[in-house]
Amino acid sequence: MTEVQVSPEVSEFTEVHRHPEPKSFWSKYIFSVDHKVIGIQYLLLAVVAVFVGMALSLLVRLRLILPDYPLPLLGTVFPIGAPNGVMTPEFYLAMLTMHGTVMVFMVLTTAPQGGFGNYFLPIQIGAADMAFPRLNMLSFWTTLVSFLLLMAAFFVEGGAPISGWTGYPPLSAVPEATVQGLGQDLWLLSIAVFCIASLLGALNFIVTTLDLRAKGLTMMRLPLTCWTWFVTAILGLLAFGVLLAAGVLLLMDRNAGTSFFVPGGLVVSDKQIDHSGGSPILWQHLFWFFGHPEVYIAILPGMGVTSHVLSTFARKTIFGYKAMVYAVLAIGGLGFVVWGHHMFVSGMSPYSAFVFSVLTMCIGVPSAIKTFNWIGTMWGGRIRFTSPMLYSIGFVSLFVSGGLSGIFLGQPTIDLYFHDTYFVVAHFHLIMGVAAIFGMFAGLTFWFPKMFGRFMSETQSKIHFWATFAGVYLIFGPMHYLGMLPHPRRYAEITGVDYLEQGGAEGLHAFITAAAILTVLAQFLFLYNFVKSIYAGKEAKGRNPWEATTLEWAIPSPPPHDNFGGKVPHVYRGPYDFSLKGAKRDFAMQCNDDKAVFPRPEAASGD
Amino acid sequence: MPAVLTPARSVPVASEGGAGGIVDIPPVDGDGGRRPHGRDRTTERYKLGVWIGMGGILMFFAALTSAMVVRQGLSGDWKAFSLPPVLYVSTLVLLLSSVTVERARREVEGGSSDGLRRWMNVTAALGAAFVACQLMGWQSLSERGLFLASNPANSFYYVLTAGHGLHLLGGIAVMAYIWARLRSSRPWPTRGPVVEATALYWHFLDALWIYVLGLLLIWR
Numbered sequence: 001m002t003e004v005q006v007s008p009e010v011s012e013f014t015e016v017h018r019h020p021e022p023k024s025f026w027s028k029y030i031f032s033v034d035h036k037v038i039g040i041q042y043l044l045l046a047v048v049a050v051f052v053g054m055a056l057s058l059l060v061r062l063r064l065i066l067p068d069y070p071l072p073l074l075g076t077v078f079p080i081g082a083p084n085g086v087m088t089p090e091f092y093l094a095m096l097t098m099h100g101t102v103m104v105f106m107v108l109t110t111a112p113q114g115g116f117g118n119y120f121l122p123i124q125i126g127a128a129d130m131a132f133p134r135l136n137m138l139s140f141w142t143t144l145v146s147f148l149l150l151m152a153a154f155f156v157e158g159g160a161p162i163s164g165w166t167g168y169p170p171l172s173a174v175p176e177a178t179v180q181g182l183g184q185d186l187w188l189l190s191i192a193v194f195c196i197a198s199l200l201g202a203l204n205f206i207v208t209t210l211d212l213r214a215k216g217l218t219m220m221r222l223p224l225t226c227w228t229w230f231v232t233a234i235l236g237l238l239a240f241g242v243l244l245a246a247g248v249l250l251l252m253d254r255n256a257g258t259s260f261f262v263p264g265g266l267v268v269s270d271k272q273i274d275h276s277g278g279s280p281i282l283w284q285h286l287f288w289f290f291g292h293p294e295v296y297i298a299i300l301p302g303m304g305v306t307s308h309v310l311s312t313f314a315r316k317t318i319f320g321y322k323a324m325v326y327a328v329l330a331i332g333g334l335g336f337v338v339w340g341h342h343m344f345v346s347g348m349s350p351y352s353a354f355v356f357s358v359l360t361m362c363i364g365v366p367s368a369i370k371t372f373n374w375i376g377t378m379w380g381g382r383i384r385f386t387s388p389m390l391y392s393i394g395f396v397s398l399f400v401s402g403g404l405s406g407i408f409l410g411q412p413t414i415d416l417y418f419h420d421t422y423f424v425v426a427h428f429h430l431i432m433g434v435a436a437i438f439g440m441f442a443g444l445t446f447w448f449p450k451m452f453g454r455f456m457s458e459t460q461s462k463i464h465f466w467a468t469f470a471g472v473y474l475i476f477g478p479m480h481y482l483g484m485l486p487h488p489r490r491y492a493e494i495t496g497v498d499y500l501e502q503g504g505a506e507g508l509h510a511f512i513t514a515a516a517i518l519t520v521l522a523q524f525l526f527l528y529n530f531v532k533s534i535y536a537g538k539e540a541k542g543r544n545p546w547e548a549t550t551l552e553w554a555i556p557s558p559p560p561h562d563n564f565g566g567k568v569p570h571v572y573r574g575p576y577d578f579s580l581k582g583a584k585r586d587f588a589m590q591c592n593d594d595k596a597v598f599p600r601p602e603a604a605s606g607d
Numbered sequence: 608m609p610a611v612l613t614p615a616r617s618v619p620v621a622s623e624g625g626a627g628g629i630v631d632i633p634p635v636d637g638d639g640g641r642r643p644h645g646r647d648r649t650t651e652r653y654k655l656g657v658w659i660g661m662g663g664i665l666m667f668f669a670a671l672t673s674a675m676v677v678r679q680g681l682s683g684d685w686k687a688f689s690l691p692p693v694l695y696v697s698t699l700v701l702l703l704s705s706v707t708v709e710r711a712r713r714e715v716e717g718g719s720s721d722g723l724r725r726w727m728n729v730t731a732a733l734g735a736a737f738v739a740c741q742l743m744g745w746q747s748l749s750e751r752g753l754f755l756a757s758n759p760a761n762s763f764y765y766v767l768t769a770g771h772g773l774h775l776l777g778g779i780a781v782m783a784y785i786w787a788r789l790r791s792s793r794p795w796p797t798r799g800p801v802v803e804a805t806a807l808y809w810h811f812l813d814a815l816w817i818y819v820l821g822l823l824l825i826w827r
Contacts, residue, residue, distance in 0.1 A: 131652055199663045206659050211652045237659065241666035249674065249766070257756035260678060277682030277759065285677070286670055 033133035039119030046111035056099035061513040092492035093162035100165030112301030117229040126214025131207040142197035149190035169261040195244035205233035216571035223575040228304030239293040246286035288339035302439020313389040314381030317576040327366035360410035387461035391442035402431025423483020454537030471519030653804035691747040697740030704733035712806040731782040
């Protein structure tokens with residue numbers, strides 16, 4: 001068959017989306033408009049960023065336990081921040097700030113959405129590409145510029161900024177307060193550029209999901225991965241504009257003499273600062289109005305992958321598909337009305353705190369729905385313990401552990417005690433950092449055969465899983481206890497108090513640092529596994545080695561340039577049809593009609 | 608009339624295991640969630656993109672609005688000032704440009720390239736005139752000694768007008784692109800969608816300016 005009869009509407013659809021297959025190296029791999037290449041570019045950026053972020057966290061951990069120990073090489077690279085290899089307290093804060101910024105923006109925001117979402121959203125909905133391929137390319141390159149601006153902050157006079165990833169003024173707003181003048185400006189510029197990139201990306205994801213779905217793929221037949229990418233994009237669209245506005249105002253406070261965030265009467269180093277009437281709390285409101293949805297931007301795609309993988313390897317349809325969709329929507333919606341719980345100690349009215357607290361507790365409901373549905377999905381399933389499955393189960397575990405401490409912190413009375421202690425560090429690392437990263441591990445091992453036509457090594461992945469899973473609990477578990485002492489966060493060293501010493505903080509810090517070193521080492525195993533498997537991994541036979549159901553498994557691995565060869569697939573059923581009664585085999589792909597699934601032809605699906 | 612397409616490459620149709628994979632495209636009618644026949648899907652998609660983009664832009668201005676309201680209420684250093692009268696001229700110019708861009712948009716359906724180009728150019732010129740008026744507004748303020756950092760009331764005036772102006776310059780840049788494409792002899796299949804989306808965006812900028820002006824009048 002060489003010709004396909006299509007309706008006029010479909011011809012329009014296909015015509016616009018078919019961009020010719022690129023021939024040169026530059027147009028194919030560098031300035032590509034193909035969503036798959038752009039997805040991999042995002043993933044590679046995130047891989048670079050995650051190793052930078054990890055190195056920074058190691059420096060932070062080393063400074064905590066060996067404040068006076070001269071580290072080799074460090075003094076050469078950072079002669080001012082670490083003279084003779086001994087890190088100054090300011091350098092510690094700079095590493096802390098950059099660790100948070102790199103991880104939150106360049107890893108947790110880019111990889112799940114820009115990486116996996118870019119690669120698999122169009123394929124899972126049966127499209128040839130994103131709605132606006134050139135805009136997609138622009139999003140990636142803008143993100144890269146943002147990353148480079150951020151990295152440049154290390155190497156300018158004064159070095160990287162020290163005001164934390166939240167950039168609280170007045171520290172971030174008054175250049176006289178720190179020596180990190182240009183570094184802080186570059187940081188703000190990088191964040192502003194990142195906001196623009198994310199807004200463009202979000203727009204593209206939303207239009208793609210709404211407009212390019214294949215025939216028969218109704219919203220309630222979307223894979224849960226697509227739902228989470230879609231809702232994440234909506235969160236990004238509504239949140240990043242606010243951060244951009246705040247960032248612009250802060251840049252002006254620093255460079256144009258305005259007083260949006262800088263209060264009057266401020267004295268720094270015996271010098272009166274020439275500002276009046278601004279409000280640092282205003283920055284906090286704007287920042288956290290973005291910052292809380294940002295948490296869900298990081299974690300929602302992980303939830304989608306986890307749902308997808310658990311259902312596939314439990315060989316059971318997802319427990320409560322509709323409830324899962326509504327839970328994602330509820331989490332996304334509630335995420336915009338709870339920002340005040342980051343500011344309980346900012347002097348807000350107890351009545352406001354009460355409202356924010358109650359709304360925060362409400363998030364526990366959809367989160368619990370998701371958790372129970374994941375367990376319900378696995379319950380009684382014929383579980384295949386592949387590495388993506390292990391990572392997904394790990395995600396559920398970390399999500400529960402990190403979520404439970406959130407219930408403590410969401411209550412103003414308890415938060416007054418725990419605020420700015422290691423308890424908070426433990427909480428957000430488990431739920432936002434590590435759980436989301438486990439979602440990425442699950443996604444990468446699950447989709448690797450589709451992306452590269454080969455498997456990652458199961459043995460190495462499993463070793464990596466157990467080492468990392470144990471490692472992160474050994475790192476962040478004891479931090480809950482440190483927080484109870486209460487050990488404040490963000491200090492390079494605390495002297496002149498004995499409650500920390502009596503509580504055994506010093507020994508615990510050494511233990512945590514040791515666990516962190518081991519966990520970081522395990523990541524090199526994963527990197528090795530990833531790189532080596534691209535060209536030497538076990539070949540993935542056929543298109544659907546995991547026996548999964550969604551559209552990406554109906555096309556060759558790796559997928560051809562325009563995904564479906566210029567055709568438009570038709571979807572007949574929901575995304576998780578496993579173990580159907582009377583079916584020929586234990587799964588039915590979304591593009592299988594009833595004739596292909598059941599031995600005898602039956603009436604049209606009532607789905 | 609059904610169009611006939613030749614697949615770009617032959618991707619085998621069936622998945623392994625005997626089950627059907629990618630299937631031939633059936634007729635579109637009666638399909639859940641699709642648009643009715645006869646609508647130009649590309650135009651709809653481009654316009655949807657603009658609608659979604661408006662959401663992001665609105666959040667940017669909503670953040671500035673809330674910052675302005677909070678900042679004014681917090682401290683006693685807010686000094687109200689009278690808006691430069693040239694803003695009313697610029698408002699009229701922008702409203703007029705919405706009429707001309709609508710005129711250009713209707714030329715797309717008629718298919719007159721000349722008419723389209725003429726009305727687009729008029730719109731872009733009016734847009735440039737608007738920007739010039741806004742700059743005169745800035746100048747008139749600075750002549751009164753009201754600079755960006757003089758007072759938070761002035762700061763917000765400059766930030767809001769600059770924010771709106773930059774979005775408007777983006778619109779003018781797209782019009783320059785349209786002008787260049789209309790001059791070139793290369794085929795331009797997405798001409799209609801681009802013009803429709805640009806017109807929608809331009810109307811949005813018009814409405815956004817009315818909002819900004821109202822905000823500056825009420826909260827000054």
